[in-house]
Amino acid sequence: MTAGLTVDEALALARQLGIERGDAQTLVAHLTGQSRAWLITHGDTRVPGVEVALRRLADGEPLAHLTGWQPFHGLLLQVTAATLIPRPDTEALVDWALELLAALPDEPAVVDLGTGSGAIALAIKAACPRARVTAVDLSVEALAVARANGERLGLPVDWHHGSWFKPLAGRRFDLVVSNPPYIAGDDPHLPALRHEPITALTPGGDGLADLKALIDAAPQHLLPDGWLLLEHGWDQADAVAQHLAQRGFAEASLRRDLAGRARASGGRWQD
Structure with a gap:
């Protein structure tokens, strides 16, 4: 007897567990090695391990971790x-x-600090192949994931292990980007993010420590008229803009996310 719930039984269980239908379909499709469309006509196919996976998803484990x-x-x-x-x-x-890179000639130098999976660095390299992209992360494990992503996608990035600018002594860039830890240490949403590395989420305190450290250190690694762009929390834009101005950055501005919340701030360094 084949173990596991059928596709239809799995989707019914997902509804009972309060799992969003799209997420349930994505997970079941992943476990079957098929597309979500395939599930429609194969409802009686048994899927080993699907009940355990669905209960992990319902318990808060991210879908991305379950599918990889x-x-x-x-x-x-x-x-x-x-x-x-x-x-x-x-x-x-x-x-x-x-947008900033499109206005620069030749091969602009970019660095992504705290690259994690390599998302920002690889997205920039994919969309702007002429850019010379460097990426840094303190986690050896995360850097291995980022490097593997780059190799699989055929996107060359100069990967470095270390804390922020430390592996980049003497190097300067046209653009520095980072999505650093910025959640406040007492933020009530942190428990829901327990499956992700805590050091990538919060520096503790008010969440501004790493943002301020990057702003303070960036001028030593920016070319004249180079830009620093930082992701931050929706309620941190004023504090980040103030620190950018105090450090001497010009043209401080921000960008909003899909929900219209202030999500990234940046400034241009005039050496």
């Missing part, structure tokens, strides 16, 4: 428990970076 993949800016990226799951809101940061 997450789409981002037109790319399909491998993710693991060692990496932050790329969010659609971060695409606003990538789009802003690409």
Whole structure:
């Protein structure tokens, strides 16, 4: 006797567990190795392991961790428990970076700090192949995932292990981008993110420590008229803009995410 619920039984269980239908279909399709459309005509096919997977999803484990993949800016990226799951809101940061790069000649130098799965660095390289992209992460495990994503996608990035700018002594860039940890240490949403690396989510305190550290250090690694772009929390835009101005950045501005919330701030360095 073949173990496992059928496709129809699995989708019925997902409804009982309160799982969004699209997420349930994606998970069941992943476990069958088929498309979501295939499920419609194969409702009596048994799917080993699907009940356990659905209950893990209902318990808050991210869908991306259960499938091992997450789409981002037109790319399909491998993710693991060692990496932050790329969010659609971060695409606003990538789009802003690409707008700035489009105005630069030759081969602009870009660095993505705290690259995680490599999402930002790879999205920029994919959309702007002439850019020379560097990426840094403190986690050896995350960097291995990012490197593997780059190799699989055929996107050359210069990967470095280390904390922020430390592996980049003496190097300067046209553009520095980062989605650093910025959630406040007492944020009530943190428990729901327990399956992702805590160090990629929060620096503790008010969540501004890494943002301020990057703003303070960036001028030493920016070419004249180079830009620093940072993702941050919806309620941190004023604090980030103030720190950019205090450090001497010009043209401080922000971009909003899909929900219209302030999501990224940046400024131009005039050396």
